Amino acid sequence: MTETWPRRLLASLVLLVPPLVGLVCVLLGVAPSGISGIDAAGPALTLMLVYFWTIFQPALLPPPAVFIIGLLQDTLSGAPIGLGTLILLAVQQFVARERRVFTARTFGIAWFGFGIVAVLATVAGWLLGSVHAAQLLEARPFVMQALLSITLYPLVSWLFGQIVRGLKSLEAFR
């Protein structure tokens, strides 16, 4: 460990990147798109973030970061506080445990894996939300969110991939 302080500073700055991307995802998710007016919900960007980074750079997105992202999302979106957080933490743990399956060489398998995770997270969200509200929640927004998330995953994961590539080149530079 003979790292000079600028390098260590750089390393800690790199640690901030995925949570900051998470913050952007949260802000985009709650930006007024008008989607709440129709029977739909926006794509679960934070779910994609947690899935992606848990597969590719788990060290850069530790559970506390996931917790803060989830909490911020719950707070701003008006959802029951702690509910989205719980789901994101569970997704992180699930993906981390099954990384052998999800760390795919081909994109198709990664996409398929995300599809499974998205469906599980959606069902869990609907169940927990229904228990919380003490009545069955309208399922359509959940289904729409899952479909939209799965459809948009290739694009979003490509964007995340660019960020990871940038971080990697930084690392090589070190």
Added chain:
Amino acid sequence: MRQPQPRFNSFAAPMKVLVQRFAFVALLLLSVGLIILGKVDSVLIERGRAVMVDLMAPVLELSSRPLGSLKKGIAAIDGWFNLYEENLALREENERLRAWASTARRLAIENATYRDLLHVRAEPGVRFVTARIIAEGGGPFVRTVVVDTGTDRGVQAGQVGLSGSGVVGRVLAAGTESARLLLLTDLNSRVPVALETSGVRGVLEGDNSSLPRLSYLPGGIKVHPGDRVVTSGIGGMFPPGLPVGAVESVANGVVRIRPWVRFETLDFVKIVEYDAGIGTVPDPEPPTGPPLPSLNAAPASGAVPTPEAKPPAAGQ
């Protein structure tokens, strides 16, 4: 078979794995604790949320701009494709509205005259502030929006949010510079309403779908698609007579209402404070412009109140 090593994890220290496992369990329990706390002491949690949203309001405002312009751009492009049909429809609507406007002006004058004659108590002052939507739920759990105006401009929990076309919802919680509105469509939204023509009362229950349910109607009431629904003012949360929507469908005893407000294109909300007590009817102000020339001048001449028209008991 070896587990494939993460490719770019040189930032991680091996000790972290154990710490993270512990952190995960702790955070999981913390989340569950927060959910339970939100159920037990929702006031505390909502206050915390309002403070947090207040802190984030400048960021939300900034981040809502690009998407807002994107939304407008899409709407503009969408508009170009049916300019012709829209123009025709608007022209026709304009004709109809022109006729209504002259009727409304005549009635407003007539109404003012009668109020004067009957010495009706002056309308309570209605104060309002127009706020821009800077965030919305976005997720499948709730139907809420956040606006950029809070207690520093007089917004308080319980006030009514209106758009040009009808009721949007009510203020759930207000911070200093932001407030959260519960939309009509939200799961927790309950608005006492009445059918406009018959006056039959019911409750508009949101269920997170775009078409809230009209419930608690008395038995034997016939409801037809197209029937207009207004607030009934029962309970005092909403003043009576505000336009809400129209009956969309009646199926298996479930009456669904399509709100007049188009939430998907909503940018601004008028937050209104009615300092009236329960039961008073807030009327729109009579138009200030000169009345349109009436086709038959006879009723117009009698519409202006004269001192002789007042009842003799006026002075007592």
